Amino acid sequence: MTNTIPTSAPPTGERDLVRVPIDEVYVAIMPCPPGHVNDRVAAYTAEGQLPRPIDELAIAWKAVAGQLVVLAVDREKADGWLVQGATSAMPEALPAVVHSEAPGTNVNSFEFLRGPNQPIRVGTQRRIRRRVLLFMAIAASVALAYGAHRRSEVLLAQGADVEAATGALAHEALPRMPDGAPPELALTGELRRLAALAKADGSDAPPDGRFILAALLEHWPQGFDPQVERLEATGDRILLHAGFASRGQAMAFADALTGVPGFAAELPQVRSAAQRGGEAATLEVALRHNEESGR
Numbered sequence: 001m002t003n004t005i006p007t008s009a010p011p012t013g014e015r016d017l018v019r020v021p022i023d024e025v026y027v028a029i030m031p032c033p034p035g036h037v038n039d040r041v042a043a044y045t046a047e048g049q050l051p052r053p054i055d056e057l058a059i060a061w062k063a064v065a066g067q068l069v070v071l072a073v074d075r076e077k078a079d080g081w082l083v084q085g086a087t088s089a090m091p092e093a094l095p096a097v098v099h100s101e102a103p104g105t106n107v108n109s110f111e112f113l114r115g116p117n118q119p120i121r122v123g124t125q126r127r128i129r130r131r132v133l134l135f136m137a138i139a140a141s142v143a144l145a146y147g148a149h150r151r152s153e154v155l156l157a158q159g160a161d162v163e164a165a166t167g168a169l170a171h172e173a174l175p176r177m178p179d180g181a182p183p184e185l186a187l188t189g190e191l192r193r194l195a196a197l198a199k200a201d202g203s204d205a206p207p208d209g210r211f212i213l214a215a216l217l218e219h220w221p222q223g224f225d226p227q228v229e230r231l232e233a234t235g236d237r238i239l240l241h242a243g244f245a246s247r248g249q250a251m252a253f254a255d256a257l258t259g260v261p262g263f264a265a266e267l268p269q270v271r272s273a274a275q276r277g278g279e280a281a282t283l284e285v286a287l288r289h290n291e292e293s294g295r
Contacts (some may be wrong), residue, residue: 018081020094020112026050026072028099032063039114046070060090060110064102071110078112089113182228189217209233212289216263221256224249226283236289238263243282247272250283263287 027047033041042061047054050072056080061070071091081089089112098105166183192210213233215256230241240257244250247270268285 013032016085017088018086018089018113020040020073020077020089022091022093022095024073024077024096025059025091026052027095027097029071029097030068031071032066032068034066036062037063037068042068042070046072058112060112060114062102062105062109064105065166069098069102071107071112073112081113086113112121185228185231186217186220189214209238210237212238212263214237216287216291219252220262220263221260224253224256226253229282238287240287241282241284241285243280245281246279248280250281254283254285257285260287260292264290 003261008286027082028046030045030049033045037058039061043054043059044058045068046061050057050070052072052074055073057072059070059072061068063069063209073089078089093109094107096106119267193214196210201264210233213231214240222243226242228240228242230239232239242250243255244253250272251268252271254265254270257263257268260266266286266288268283270281270283272279272281274280
């Protein structure tokens with residue numbers, strides 16, 4: 001449906017806003033088409049209900065309550081408002097038919113100076129606002145990334161401090177502990193050794209694995225960084241299972257174990273596997289305590 005043909009009455013303006021009289025506005029109301037509605041869809045949907053070709057009109061539209069409400073004014077009038085310095089043009093009121101067929105429609109939802117009729121300075125301001133928002137988003141992302149980097153540095157520093165403190169406490173408790181020995185293993189071995197001494201009740205007792213474990217940790221090979229996965233002492237025999245960064249390191253550590261006084265190393269088993277970061281190897285070796293050589 002279409003409203004009345006516009007009269008020649010000039011629009012009223014207040015500063016940069018033009019309020020267009022209701023009798024200069026064309027109106028078309030129809031069911032809202034399915035799918036996404038944009039300026040092109042709204043224009044060509046309403047073209048058959050408007051008295052002039054769509055190319056000669058400046059339109060504004062709104063989808064309300066399942067209805068597509070299209071308001072239009074002559075493009076020549078819109079061009080004239082632009083020449084006069086207007087930045088916005090809206091109807092001063094809505095026709096009664098809009099209120100009856102699309103209740104809840106807001107008059108300020110219809111802007112005629114948009115799209116090809118958008119004022120240059122309005123477009124420039126919008127582009128500047130978009131750039132400012134983009135810059136703020138980038139700055140916020142950089143700040144978040146820097147904060148995460150700083151937090152990771154603090155966590156790494158705290159981890160290093162804890163490791164250093166653990167090593168210092170272990171050295172205070174075990175002055176003869178080698179520098180390369182894992183502090184937690186050395187402290188555990190010493191605790192077991194002291195507990196065994198407290199419970200020892202005779203020289204004819206069977207060999208206690210805690211004693212030989214303490215003896216091994218006392219002569220732990222230095223200069224290596226094994227990832228000890230298993231260390232068991234049963235009687236006079238110790239079974240070691242550890243990971244290394246390469247097969248060469250595993251073999252070198254196994255060779256160093258053969259020089260530990262009081263122990264005889266059995267034939268080591270070294271298995272290597274390719275990983276994403278390079279080669280990795282595991283070492284499994286058994287050591288037997290020899291009391292005669294340990295004396």
